[in-house]
Amino acid sequence: MATSDAYMRTPTQQAWRRFKRSSSxxxxxxxxxxxxxxxxxxxxxxxxxxxxxxxxxxxxxPPSIEHLMGTDELGRDIFRRxxxxxxxxxxxxxxxxxxxxxxxxxxxxxxxxYGGKTDMFISWxxxxxxxxxxxxxxIAIVAVIGPGISNAMIAVxxxxxxxxxxxxxxxxxxIKEQDYVSAAMGLGAGHARVxxxxxxxxxxxxxIVQGTLSIATAILDAxxxxxxxxxxxxxxxxxGLMISKGFLYFTRAPWISLFPGVAIMIAVLGFNLLGDGxxxxxxxxxxx
Amino acid sequence: xxxxxxxxxxxxxxxxxxxxxxxxxxxxxxxVTLDSSDAQDGNSLRVSYxxxxxxxxxxxxxxxxxxxxxVSWKASDSAKVWTFKLRQGxxxxxxxxxNAAAVKFNIDRWNDKSNKxxxxxxxxxxxxxFGGFKGEGSIIDHVEVVDDYTVKFYLTDSVGxxxxxxxxxxxxxxxxxxxxxxxxxxxxxxxxxxxxxxxVFSKWIIGDKVILKRNDNYWGPKAKVDTLVFRGxxxxxxxxxxxxxxxxxxxxxxxxxxxxxxxSDPNLEAVVQKGLNIGYLAFHQKNxxxxxIRVRKAIAAAVDWDAIVDAFYAGLGERATEFVPPAMWGxxxxxxxxxxxxxxxxxxxxxxxxxxxxxxxxxxxxxxxPYFPAPQPIAETIATYLADVGIKATLKTxxxxxxxxxxxxxKFPMYMLGWSPDxxxxxxxxxxxxxxxxxxxxxxxxxxxCQQIGQLLVDARTAPDMATRKExxxxxxxxxHELTLSIPVAHNNPLHAIxxxxxxxxxSPLGSSENLNLVTx
Numbered sequence: 001m002a003t004s005d006a007y008m009r010t011p012t013q014q015a016w017r018r019f020k021r022s023s024s025x026x027x028x029x030x031x032x033x034x035x036x037x038x039x040x041x042x043x044x045x046x047x048x049x050x051x052x053x054x055x056x057x058x059x060x061x062p063p064s065i066e067h068l069m070g071t072d073e074l075g076r077d078i079f080r081r082x083x084x085x086x087x088x089x090x091x092x093x094x095x096x097x098x099x100x101x102x103x104x105x106x107x108x109x110x111x112x113x114y115g116g117k118t119d120m121f122i123s124w125x126x127x128x129x130x131x132x133x134x135x136x137x138x139i140a141i142v143a144v145i146g147p148g149i150s151n152a153m154i155a156v157x158x159x160x161x162x163x164x165x166x167x168x169x170x171x172x173x174x175i176k177e178q179d180y181v182s183a184a185m186g187l188g189a190g191h192a193r194v195x196x197x198x199x200x201x202x203x204x205x206x207x208i209v210q211g212t213l214s215i216a217t218a219i220l221d222a223x224x225x226x227x228x229x230x231x232x233x234x235x236x237x238x239x240g241l242m243i244s245k246g247f248l249y250f251t252r253a254p255w256i257s258l259f260p261g262v263a264i265m266i267a268v269l270g271f272n273l274l275g276d277g278x279x280x281x282x283x284x285x286x287x288x
Numbered sequence: 289x290x291x292x293x294x295x296x297x298x299x300x301x302x303x304x305x306x307x308x309x310x311x312x313x314x315x316x317x318x319x320v321t322l323d324s325s326d327a328q329d330g331n332s333l334r335v336s337y338x339x340x341x342x343x344x345x346x347x348x349x350x351x352x353x354x355x356x357x358x359v360s361w362k363a364s365d366s367a368k369v370w371t372f373k374l375r376q377g378x379x380x381x382x383x384x385x386x387n388a389a390a391v392k393f394n395i396d397r398w399n400d401k402s403n404k405x406x407x408x409x410x411x412x413x414x415x416x417x418f419g420g421f422k423g424e425g426s427i428i429d430h431v432e433v434v435d436d437y438t439v440k441f442y443l444t445d446s447v448g449x450x451x452x453x454x455x456x457x458x459x460x461x462x463x464x465x466x467x468x469x470x471x472x473x474x475x476x477x478x479x480x481x482x483x484x485x486x487x488v489f490s491k492w493i494i495g496d497k498v499i500l501k502r503n504d505n506y507w508g509p510k511a512k513v514d515t516l517v518f519r520g521x522x523x524x525x526x527x528x529x530x531x532x533x534x535x536x537x538x539x540x541x542x543x544x545x546x547x548x549x550x551x552s553d554p555n556l557e558a559v560v561q562k563g564l565n566i567g568y569l570a571f572h573q574k575n576x577x578x579x580x581i582r583v584r585k586a587i588a589a590a591v592d593w594d595a596i597v598d599a600f601y602a603g604l605g606e607r608a609t610e611f612v613p614p615a616m617w618g619x620x621x622x623x624x625x626x627x628x629x630x631x632x633x634x635x636x637x638x639x640x641x642x643x644x645x646x647x648x649x650x651x652x653x654x655x656x657x658p659y660f661p662a663p664q665p666i667a668e669t670i671a672t673y674l675a676d677v678g679i680k681a682t683l684k685t686x687x688x689x690x691x692x693x694x695x696x697x698x699k700f701p702m703y704m705l706g707w708s709p710d711x712x713x714x715x716x717x718x719x720x721x722x723x724x725x726x727x728x729x730x731x732x733x734x735x736x737x738c739q740q741i742g743q744l745l746v747d748a749r750t751a752p753d754m755a756t757r758k759e760x761x762x763x764x765x766x767x768x769h770e771l772t773l774s775i776p777v778a779h780n781n782p783l784h785a786i787x788x789x790x791x792x793x794x795x796s797p798l799g800s801s802e803n804l805n806l807v808t809x
Contacts, residue, residue: 049675051671051672051675051680052672052675052676053672054668054669054672054673056595056596056598056599056669059599060545073600073662073665074665074668074669074672229654229685233682233683233684234664234667234668234683235668235671235672235683245664245665247523247525247526248523248524248525248543248656248662248664248665249525249543249545250525250529251525251528251529251546251549252545252546252548252549
């Protein structure tokens with residue numbers, strides 16, 4: 001019976017089954033789901049305008065029932081800011097990875113499929129980018145295009161391009177030799193059709209896994225830029241920025257920096273666990 | 289063998305401690321330059337003050353002038369010609385003698401734009417103090433070497449407080465030989481500076497520290513420590529943490545809110561300084577609509593300045609109403625404070641044609657300063673008040689060195705800045721902010737009213753008696769308030785801390801003129 005069951009399942013069902021068996025995947029999904037829900041419901045449940053938020057009489061109050069995470073140097077409720085910070089961090093994570101995924105995959109497809117000079121040039125470009133420490137490269141990019149949250153997003157995205165380009169390139173090179181690709185070519189399919197209909201769909205799973213994992217890196221890098229004053233600008237409730245601002249008051253009010261730090265930790269952990277689960281589900285060859 | 293090594297180690301340690309004492313000073317930034325007359329910030333001047341000395345000095349912790357490299361001075365009856373007798377037997381660190389020719393060399397280098405030893409320097413502070421360069425408003429016409437140890441300053445007009453001006457920490461006398469050797473690079477990390485002071489420039493490790501060694505041939509009280517190290521630690525909290533850890537001996541300009549922490553630490557001692565500083569928010573009128581007086585008045589009324597001073601100065605600072613602090617003469621004394629009145633602000637904005645506000649920028653300094661211990665939270669608070677009346681102010685900052693060279697370019701619509709005096713005279717505040725040149729460059733105001741203010745300050749500078757000067761300064765402050773050219777925010781009594789055991793450190797009310805040669809550890 002078991003064999004016939006397996007026979008009946010679609011690949012998606014199989015993947016979902018493997019995902020359900022991965023405990024890290026489930027934990028990750030739970031955490032990420034929680035953050036996504038938080039980010040979507042925040043404006044409805046507790047509307048917030050960072051540009052007007054100020055309660056100077058309530059400055060530097062420790063955590064209490066009223067202010068679950070205490071208040072900061074302007075008397076702002078840190079809980080509210082951390083919750084709204086999730087909107088910024090998730091957006092940065094998703095958009096940055098989106099930029100990297102699209103550009104990186106295109107470069108990788110071109111390099112892997114055409115080979116020769118194209119491959120040499122693209123690989124050379126990627127090698128250069130990989131030779132920089134990622135946060136340093138991001139700082140350099142922001143230094144050129146100017147600080148700000150959208151620029152930080154672009155910078156973090158650009159930094160991650162080589163990862164996808166490499167991954168896609170190696171994937172294309174191995175799939176290119178498969179019989180079904182030769183068959184499609186033999187039947188007269190154009191390059192674009194072969195690349196997007198035959199090669200890309202068959203190599204998508206490692207990209208999805210990598211995408212989930214690098215959202216975590218992107219959140220961390222963006223927070224790093226915020227901490228350095230190059231990412232989000234005050235008074236935005238960006239987690240990294242909140243940590244760096246709380247630094248001025250660290251001896252007296254450590255909670256200002258502590259809670260955004262915890263939020264970053266949990267979010268990053270969530271995406272990493274989810275990524276692990278995705279790998280278990282989509283890439284069965286991986287030895288655990 | 290092991291014992292021997294330990295013994296040797298202990299021995300060397302014992303001798304090391306006894307023979308090589310190092311005092312480490314933690315300030316918010318490393319210097320921008322050590323060419324004092326080209327330096328605009330206290331962090332540069334505090335270091336250069338240890339290396340180069342001015343003709344006139346101030347008694348530690350006070351604003352009372354005392355002999356520096358000059359032993360005495362005398363004015364002619366009109367106060368237009370000043371004769372300075374110089375200290376004899378003083379040598380620069382490079383061995384060349386300090387004499388009248390060296391003084392003339394330095395003054396000419398600063399005053400004369402065609403002097404070939406200026407290098408690529410701007411000498412902006414010289415124009416703040418003396419009104420411009422030679423032929424462009426400088427009150428110094430020329431300097432005459434009478435004999436080896438006598439110089440005469442010929443002024444274009446009578447100035448009764450001329451020695452105080454020369455005592456400003458910008459005007460450290462540099463070794464002519466060292467300047468001539470490399471005018472461009474003089475004062476940079478590569479070359480450092482050469483003066484007559486109690487410490488000799490040793491090494492400047494970019495981004496890390498500046499190391500000075502004791503000058504064993506110093507003419508005055510020789511330094512009590514062998515090595516003096518300056519470190520730049522931008523965050524006040526990090527400065528305090530390093531002080532607690534014993535990595536630095538003196539941490540200046542700490543967050544007022546940390547006084548409790550310092551008092552409760554048995555290894556630390558809080559030092560509250562009597563401040564003569566002023567922190568203000570300036571408008572640059574090249575940026576519309578800030579050229580409209582109604583808009584400026586609206587901004588002044590939109591913000592609860594009292595609440596800001598209460599919140600961010602932890603009781604150590606006081607609300608400013610005039611640009612000269614209460615401890616100094618030259619105030620009107622009756623200029624009213626801008627009161628918090630958002631309704632009035634909205635009304636004024638509507639009258640000016642901005643019923644829904646407008647977009648602008650507030651620039652804040654990236655480092656804590658004596659007058660603004662927490663610039664970013666203060667800027668954020670100001671922005672929230674402005675948002676209440678519809679003005680969307682974006683918060684911006686940039687590297688401190690760039691900030692100081694950008695604010696007078698009109699790049700910042702609104703900017704936070706402040707001042708600790710260089711010499712004890714109201715002139716040093718008001719002329720620096722509202723003199724004929726600064727009022728144009730720093731505030732972008734070229735209207736007739738502004739030109740009048742500039743002229744009043746020129747008149748006050750050369751007025752024969754105190755009473756007249758006092759009246760002129762009071763008038764200037766009333767006019768500045770009427771026109772709302774800038775908003776005075778606070779006078780602060782800065783908080784510093786030292787490790788217990790550090791003795792003899794007296795912070796200067798002039799900001800950076802500290803006599804670190806008197807400090808023991």
